[in-house]
Each structure stands twice: as structure tokens, then as C-alpha cells.
Amino acid sequence: MSRMLVTGGAGFIGSNFVHYILENTDHHVTVLDKLTYAGNRASLDGLDAARFSFVRGDITDASAVDALVAGTDIVVHYAAESHNDNSLDDPRPFLDTNIVGTYILLEAVRRHQKRFHHVSTDEVYGDLELDDPSRFTEQTPYNPSSPYSSTKAGSDLLVRAWVRSFGVQATISNCSNNYGPRQHVEKFIPRQITNVLTGERPKLYGDGLNVRDWIHAADHSAAVLTILERGHIGETYLIGADGEKNNREVMELILTALGQPTDAYDHVAERPGHDVRYAIDSTKLRTELGWMPQFSNFEVGIEATVQWYRDNEDWWQPQKAATEARYLSQAR
Numbered sequence: 001m002s003r004m005l006v007t008g009g010a011g012f013i014g015s016n017f018v019h020y021i022l023e024n025t026d027h028h029v030t031v032l033d034k035l036t037y038a039g040n041r042a043s044l045d046g047l048d049a050a051r052f053s054f055v056r057g058d059i060t061d062a063s064a065v066d067a068l069v070a071g072t073d074i075v076v077h078y079a080a081e082s083h084n085d086n087s088l089d090d091p092r093p094f095l096d097t098n099i100v101g102t103y104i105l106l107e108a109v110r111r112h113q114k115r116f117h118h119v120s121t122d123e124v125y126g127d128l129e130l131d132d133p134s135r136f137t138e139q140t141p142y143n144p145s146s147p148y149s150s151t152k153a154g155s156d157l158l159v160r161a162w163v164r165s166f167g168v169q170a171t172i173s174n175c176s177n178n179y180g181p182r183q184h185v186e187k188f189i190p191r192q193i194t195n196v197l198t199g200e201r202p203k204l205y206g207d208g209l210n211v212r213d214w215i216h217a218a219d220h221s222a223a224v225l226t227i228l229e230r231g232h233i234g235e236t237y238l239i240g241a242d243g244e245k246n247n248r249e250v251m252e253l254i255l256t257a258l259g260q261p262t263d264a265y266d267h268v269a270e271r272p273g274h275d276v277r278y279a280i281d282s283t284k285l286r287t288e289l290g291w292m293p294q295f296s297n298f299e300v301g302i303e304a305t306v307q308w309y310r311d312n313e314d315w316w317q318p319q320k321a322a323t324e325a326r327y328l329s330q331a332r
Contacts, residue, residue: 156174
């Protein structure tokens with residue numbers, strides 16, 4: 001049994017990973033999370049106390065990070081400021097967490113010679129045209145378009161440099177858009193679901209033709225575990241499940257799952273710098289490491305996600321009013 005430190009483990013993707021690890025391995029997991037608005041301690045309720053512990057703290061706190069890394073075997077780094085709209089409003093927290101925080105973690109794993117996995121995003125590659133048949137690969141040049149994606153690109157490059165310069169035992173994964181349980185209501189899919197559930201009309205940026213490549217959070221978790229077990233040090237792996245859908249299609253699937261007319265939403269002004277299309281080619285991960293997604297039917301995944309939000313209003317309701325107030329202030 002290994003000791004695993006998961007940064008950002010109370011966030012959406014991180015908490016799904018923690019649940020997955022405890023259900024599918026015998027690892028002990030410690031979560032380090034600052035519990036900003038995007039972290040929710042309730043996402044970790046019910047976990048086995050004999051194999052799970054929680055520490056509230058900041059990855060920019062070098063002494064706290066060092067002590068935790070010293071006592072673990074593997075560090076899986078999910079912690080990040082990750083909302084594009086918020087990065088446009090105030091980029092500074094993204095620099096602090098995504099750049100400085102990653103640096104502090106890298107220095108700690110370097111000192112203590114620990115295995116490190118860095119979780120990143122396909123947004124570092126910029127975007128593709130709607131009529132472009134190509135998809136992102138591990139060789140695609142970085143071309144970030146927002147403060148969020150540029151800080152994630154910077155953190156990826158730090159990891160690569162620490163591998164090459166100092167021999168840090170690290171891997172990187174860049175994943176497409178996740179969906180599933182425990183996602184903060186600021187994000188596209190849960191925001192539309194919870195708008196309908198609270199009697200508000202959902203909102204769609206621009207014409208809704210921007211394309212995202214969707215993957216269920218459980219498939220992302222399985223891919224990260226596969227990389228930890230079989231990935232090659234210094235390598236980057238792209239994680240995707242061939243789930244390309246434009247935002248209008250996703251909106252209509254959500255409305256259908258909620259028993260609403262497919263046109264029961266409002267268009268709002270396009271977001272500045274809104275990327276047109278993301279698409280992941282995960283051939284390397286599948287052929288070299290043998291990973292395959294299990295949630296290949298997006299419609300079924302959306303229906304299950306809608307049901308989770310129906311059944312867990314006590315989890316998301318405390319976030320909702322503050323989230324909508326923030327969106328309203330950003331629109332002014």
C-alpha cells in the first residue's frame with residue numbers, strides 16, 4: 001500500500017479521483033486542499049477514515065507542502081485555479097496557484113525524491129477551427145489564449161524542466177473537459193442543470209457552436225491511475241474519450257434529460273477569447289498503456305449527471321446564489 005498525496009482533492013476532478021482510488025486500490029490517500037469556493041469538503045464525506053485523511057492548506061505554503069510530501073510516496077497534483085471567466089476578471093490567483101504552487105510542489109518532490117504526476121488541461125494547446133479534422137496530440141505546440149490556460153501551460157513547462165534539469169520522477173496528463181458528479185455550479189454543465197432546477201432559464205454564450213471534447217470524471221481518474229502505474233517518466237499523455245459536442249448540443253441534451261423543450265434557453269454575449277474547438281487524440285495513452293474509456297455514451301452520462309444533481313441539492317445549493325451573483329457582476 002502506497003501513501004498518496006492528492007492536491008486539490010476536494011475539487012471536482014480531484015474528489016472524483018480520490019473516490020476512485022479508494023474504491024479501486026489499497027492506497028492510503030491524504031488530500032491537501034485550500035477549500036476555496038471551488039473546493040467542497042462535503043465531496044469527501046463518507047470515505048474510509050482508516051485510509052483517508054484531509055489537510056486544509058495552500059500549495060503555496062512551502063513548509064506545509066514539504067512536511068506532507070516527506071511523508072508520502074506519490075504526489076498527484078490536481079490543485080489549480082481553473083475557471084476561464086474568473087481568470088479574465090482577476091488573473092493573479094491563477095499565477096499564484098498554478099505557477100508558484102506547482103513550483104513549490106516540484107521543489108518538495110525533488111528534495112524528497114517522490115513520484116509526481118501533474119494534471120493539466122487541453123486548453124494549453126489553444127483551439128482548433130470547426131472545420132479542421134485534426135485533434136490535439138502530445139506534439140501539438142502550446143498556444144494558450146487566456147490567463148488560466150497560459151498559467152497551466154507554464155506549470156506544464158515547469159514540470160518538464162524539473163524532469164530534465166533535476167531528474168524529478170514526473171509525468172504529465174492533459175485532459176479534455178470533464179463532467180460528472182461533484183462539479184461546481186460555475187461550470188457549464190452543472191450551471192445549466194441547476195438553473196433549470198431552480199427555475200432559471202439556462203444561458204448559452206454566443207451561437208453555442210464552440211466544441212468541447214467531453215470525458216466522464218471516472219474515465220479521467222482511471223487514466224491517471226494507469227499513467228501512475230504504467231506511464232514512462234518524463235512523458236506527457238493526452239486523455240480524451242472521443243466526446244466532441246458543441247455547446248448547443250450539450251444544452252439540448254441537458255434540457256431533454258430535464259424534460260424541458262430543447263429551445264428553453266437564452267443566448268448571452270460571447271465570452272472574450274472563447275476558444276472555438278478542443279479535440280483530443282488519446283492514441284498514445286490507449287496504445288502504449290492500454291487505457292480505454294468506459295463511459296463512451298455521452299447521452300447516458302448526461303442523464304446520470306442530471307440525476308446526481310437532482311439527488312444532491314444539499315451539496316450544490318449553498319454554491320448557487322454566490323455563483324450567479326459573480327456572473328452578474330462580471331457581465332456589468
